[in-house]
Amino acid sequence: MSQKKKKRFVWIRFAIVCLLVLMVVSRLSMASDLTSLVNTKGFYREPENTLDVCFVGPSEFYANFSPTKAWEEFGFTSYSLALAGIPASMHKSMLKEVMKRQDPSLVVFEINGYIQRDTYYERKEKIRSWLDTIPWSENKIEAIRDLTPPEEWYTFLFPLAAYHNNWQDPGICFASEAVRLNMLTAEGSFMKGYSTCSQADPAVPDAKIKKIYFTDKSRSYLQDLLDTCHDMGLTQVLFIRCPHGRAFKNPEVLEDIQTMVEDAGYSYLNLNESYDELGLDRTRDFYNADHLNVLGMKKFTAWLGQYITDHFDLRRNYSQETTDYWNMCAGKTDTILDECEKDLKNGISRWYFESSAYIKMPENPSDWDV
Amino acid sequence: MRFLSFPFWVFFLIAVLFYYLPGKKGQWIRLLIVSLLFDLLSCRENIVFLLLASFLVWFSARQIRKNQEKEVRLVRENKGVWEKDERKQFKKSMEKKRKLLLSLTLVLIFGILAFFKYGGSGLLLPLGISFYTFQAAGYLIDVYWEKVTPEENPFRLLLFLSFFPQIIQGPIAFYSDLAGQLYQERSFSGEDFYEGMRRILWGAFKKLVIADRLVKLVTFASGAEERTGSLVVIGVLAYAVQLYTDFSGGIDIAAGIGRIFGIRMAENFRQPYFSRSLAEYWHRWHITLGNWVRTYVFYPLSISSFSLRSGKWLKKKNLVHLSRVLPTGVCSLVTFLIIGIWHGRGSQYLLFGLFNGLVILLSELIAPVREKAAKNLGLLKERKRTVLLSVVFTFLLVAAGYYFDLAKSGTEALQMFVLTCRDFRPGQIFSPDLYLEAGLYAADYAAILVGMAVVFVDSYLKENKKYPLTAFLEKKGSVWKGTFLFVVLLVVLIFGYYGPGMDPAGFVYMQF
Numbered sequence: 001m002s003q004k005k006k007k008r009f010v011w012i013r014f015a016i017v018c019l020l021v022l023m024v025v026s027r028l029s030m031a032s033d034l035t036s037l038v039n040t041k042g043f044y045r046e047p048e049n050t051l052d053v054c055f056v057g058p059s060e061f062y063a064n065f066s067p068t069k070a071w072e073e074f075g076f077t078s079y080s081l082a083l084a085g086i087p088a089s090m091h092k093s094m095l096k097e098v099m100k101r102q103d104p105s106l107v108v109f110e111i112n113g114y115i116q117r118d119t120y121y122e123r124k125e126k127i128r129s130w131l132d133t134i135p136w137s138e139n140k141i142e143a144i145r146d147l148t149p150p151e152e153w154y155t156f157l158f159p160l161a162a163y164h165n166n167w168q169d170p171g172i173c174f175a176s177e178a179v180r181l182n183m184l185t186a187e188g189s190f191m192k193g194y195s196t197c198s199q200a201d202p203a204v205p206d207a208k209i210k211k212i213y214f215t216d217k218s219r220s221y222l223q224d225l226l227d228t229c230h231d232m233g234l235t236q237v238l239f240i241r242c243p244h245g246r247a248f249k250n251p252e253v254l255e256d257i258q259t260m261v262e263d264a265g266y267s268y269l270n271l272n273e274s275y276d277e278l279g280l281d282r283t284r285d286f287y288n289a290d291h292l293n294v295l296g297m298k299k300f301t302a303w304l305g306q307y308i309t310d311h312f313d314l315r316r317n318y319s320q321e322t323t324d325y326w327n328m329c330a331g332k333t334d335t336i337l338d339e340c341e342k343d344l345k346n347g348i349s350r351w352y353f354e355s356s357a358y359i360k361m362p363e364n365p366s367d368w369d370v
Numbered sequence: 371m372r373f374l375s376f377p378f379w380v381f382f383l384i385a386v387l388f389y390y391l392p393g394k395k396g397q398w399i400r401l402l403i404v405s406l407l408f409d410l411l412s413c414r415e416n417i418v419f420l421l422l423a424s425f426l427v428w429f430s431a432r433q434i435r436k437n438q439e440k441e442v443r444l445v446r447e448n449k450g451v452w453e454k455d456e457r458k459q460f461k462k463s464m465e466k467k468r469k470l471l472l473s474l475t476l477v478l479i480f481g482i483l484a485f486f487k488y489g490g491s492g493l494l495l496p497l498g499i500s501f502y503t504f505q506a507a508g509y510l511i512d513v514y515w516e517k518v519t520p521e522e523n524p525f526r527l528l529l530f531l532s533f534f535p536q537i538i539q540g541p542i543a544f545y546s547d548l549a550g551q552l553y554q555e556r557s558f559s560g561e562d563f564y565e566g567m568r569r570i571l572w573g574a575f576k577k578l579v580i581a582d583r584l585v586k587l588v589t590f591a592s593g594a595e596e597r598t599g600s601l602v603v604i605g606v607l608a609y610a611v612q613l614y615t616d617f618s619g620g621i622d623i624a625a626g627i628g629r630i631f632g633i634r635m636a637e638n639f640r641q642p643y644f645s646r647s648l649a650e651y652w653h654r655w656h657i658t659l660g661n662w663v664r665t666y667v668f669y670p671l672s673i674s675s676f677s678l679r680s681g682k683w684l685k686k687k688n689l690v691h692l693s694r695v696l697p698t699g700v701c702s703l704v705t706f707l708i709i710g711i712w713h714g715r716g717s718q719y720l721l722f723g724l725f726n727g728l729v730i731l732l733s734e735l736i737a738p739v740r741e742k743a744a745k746n747l748g749l750l751k752e753r754k755r756t757v758l759l760s761v762v763f764t765f766l767l768v769a770a771g772y773y774f775d776l777a778k779s780g781t782e783a784l785q786m787f788v789l790t791c792r793d794f795r796p797g798q799i800f801s802p803d804l805y806l807e808a809g810l811y812a813a814d815y816a817a818i819l820v821g822m823a824v825v826f827v828d829s830y831l832k833e834n835k836k837y838p839l840t841a842f843l844e845k846k847g848s849v850w851k852g853t854f855l856f857v858v859l860l861v862v863l864i865f866g867y868y869g870p871g872m873d874p875a876g877f878v879y880m881q882f
Contacts, residue, residue, distance in 0.1 A: 010849060011852075014849060014853075018852075018856050021856075021860070022860075022863075025860065025863075025864065029864070124870055151375075151376075151377075152870045154376040155869060160864070161376070161863070161868070161869045162869050162870050164863055164864050164865075164866065164868075164869065165867075165869075167813075167864050167865060168811060168813040168814075
């Protein structure tokens with residue numbers, strides 16, 4: 001090899017090493033909310049076309065509803081593709097991802113994202129918790145193009161530019177990477193997007209009454225989602241307001257949403273303050289004003305599971321393989337839920353999510369505090 | 371388009387390929403295209419003024435040159451025909467025409483600058499207008515002084531004024547230093563690329579790791595509702611670091627970009643905070659502006675008949691020291707007033723110029739007394755202790771000047787001085803909570819402090835003309851150099867204060 005060629009080879013090798021280091025550092029910097037991350041990654045681990053019901057929306061879904069409990073009690077498969085504080089503008093791309101891999105009989109959306117101020121749509125870290133976790137596709141490019149400012153587009157190709165400030169918290173970076181790697185090799189998602197905290201907040205009944213909004217922006221995002229549902233040929237779609245510990249100052253705002261949804265031929269259900277109907281005790285069943293704890297979840301899952309069974313046509317013709325897989329997942333989840341309930345009784349406050357199935361809970365609760 | 375933005379780097383990469391790949395022929399034309407494109411992408415309106423100034427100055431310079439040639443030709447042709455007085459009168463009339471043309475052009479180009487800068491027109495200041503106006507004026511005066519031959523091709527002059535790395539915040543180049551390099555044909559050089567990248571990354575480190583992080587602290591300290599003297603001091607000290615790292619960082623980036631095109635731009639900083647006097651500081655800080663003002667304002671003023679006559683008059687009165695110091699001191703004061711006015715419209719900038727000019731004038735006036743006192747106190751100039759004292763004292767003077775820079779008016783600057791003296795609370799300076807209130811985390815301050823330590827060590831070594839890292843890398847070869855660049859790049863990418871969610875701060879000197 002001539003000297004010139006040798007030199008060129010050295011530089012090519014050097015450039016490749018630099019590029020690899022940059023890619024590793026860039027990936028390592030991508031810290032995310034672990035629950036949202038594991039729920040999204042877990043969704044992609046689900047065998048294709050096996051889910052009958054898909055829940056799409058914010059943290060209310062991952063805290064309030066357990067797909068494996070619903071499986072045990074009502075025999076339908078479901079998944080909570082739920083991300084903390086996800087803006088409603090992301091629902092369309094979430095639905096597209098769902099429909100790419102699954103053929104659900106029913107899709108359920110939580111309306112929380114539509115009843116916030118417009119600033120809710122600007123929360124970059126929430127937007128990115130979804131967009132940076134899903135694989136590259138036309139849908140992802142479309143969402144980036146439509147929902148993020150052009151000057152930030154390059155950061156989706158080079159995430160270090162957006163996440164580099166996480167050097168201040170290396171722990172969360174490594175935890176996120178551990179979750180990503182774990183979900184890459186996991187058999188599947190055991191908890192199917194369920195996540196909770198072993199805590200009961202007795203002060204929930206005193207929570208501040210909330211003012212809600214249905215802005216022009218929210219209206220246009222909802223209309224766009226309804227149109228997309230139609231374009232995709234979806235016949236069974238439910239828009240739901242999950243139970244919350246606090247009342248609304250201006251509940252009449254919801255009427256507009258209900259009208260839009262029902263005019264589009266879809267179902268609407270407001271359970272915000274349906275405590276009696278659901279059998280919820282606000283002093284025991286919530287871990288904070290916006291989320292049910294494991295006790296509340298059991299009640300809500302039982303109620304909603306029944307409602308879905310009564311009001312919608314589900315396939316429920318699962319293969320033996322799917323049935324076995326779901327039974328295995330339900331068993332694993334039950335063990336975790338038992339542990340969580342035990343913690344709740346003992347006043348130990350810990351976070352339980354998909355990764356809890358892989359990590360042994362520390363003896364000392366303070367190591368896993370919420 | 372800003373330096374350090376993603377689109378800029380894409381633009382830059384394409385520009386370098388466009389400059390070198392098609393070969394040497396027509397390189398300057400490609401550089402001009404790239405520069406104009408950068409102007410268009412950065413500030414569309416700017417191109418109009420840039421073209422106007424370029425062609426106006428090109429035309430005036432040509433006319434001045436023609437006038438000079440005509441004068442020489444006619445004098446030669448009429449040698450022995452014209453009487454001495456006749457020849458003198460002719461020369462005078464030609465000189466008058468040239469002066470008139472020069473003055474008119476200068477009034478016009480500085481008029482445009484003044485309109486945007488001081489007119490309160492509400493229009494956005496075209497990018498780099500100060501810098502290219504100064505370069506254009508310098509070029510024209512040089513032609514008038516017959517120091518340079520005017521450029522025949524207007525587009526070559528346009529390149530000198532629009533060369534894109536310098537358009538954002540300088541440095542202000544002399545035509546004789548830069549023009550030749552711009553038109554030179556060259557091949558891609560690995561050494562230039564390495565040196566250029568090293569400068570760019572060093573500048574990015576100063577700007578992104580230190581300066582942009584400090585913006586929050588400076589804004590917090592100078593905008594606090596309950597302002598105390600100690601908060602003012604924190605703000606001023608943070609500003610001193612922010613301004614230096616921001617401005618010198620920007621200049622490093624510009625110089626690095628220039629170097630990758632094979633062009634060595636003038637240095638604008640020489641460890642200014644190591645200066646031992648305010649006069650020395652102004653020879654180390656914004657060197658190219660200092661050189662420009664000295665060449666085109668201070669020196670002509672110093673040799674003006676008023677200055678010379680007043681010197682002689684003082685000498686006659688047996689005031690030898692004063693005769694040497696006062697006339698130049700007054701010229702220097704005028705020069706500083708111009709520098710102050712150049713910085714902006716408010717009274718605080720005028721006071722900034724006045725403060726610097728007066729301190730230097732006073733320092734020169736009391737020089738004999740000061741030197742005598744130092745000798746009596748045993749403060750020998752060479753001693754480390756004396757050097758340290760002078761450096762600290764000069765820094766405090768410079769920092770005092772920053773009061774005017776930070777204030778929104780002259781009155782506010784004076785109020786800040788009063789606050790510093792009356793309401794200084796030392797405890798506040800060392801209160802961690804106060805710093806966290808600025809919106810930065812402890813880790814941010816750690817990054818700032820480490821960054822400052824790195825800049826200090828670099829400056830100290832440069833000051834002592836020691837370059838151990840450069841020597842080490844030279845010895846080790848190009849792969850080590852490449853690795854070094856990559857490590858600095860990683861440091862900047864990880865620890866820099868940029869990207870979505872951060873407040874990107876423009877270069878401080880962009881506004882001038």
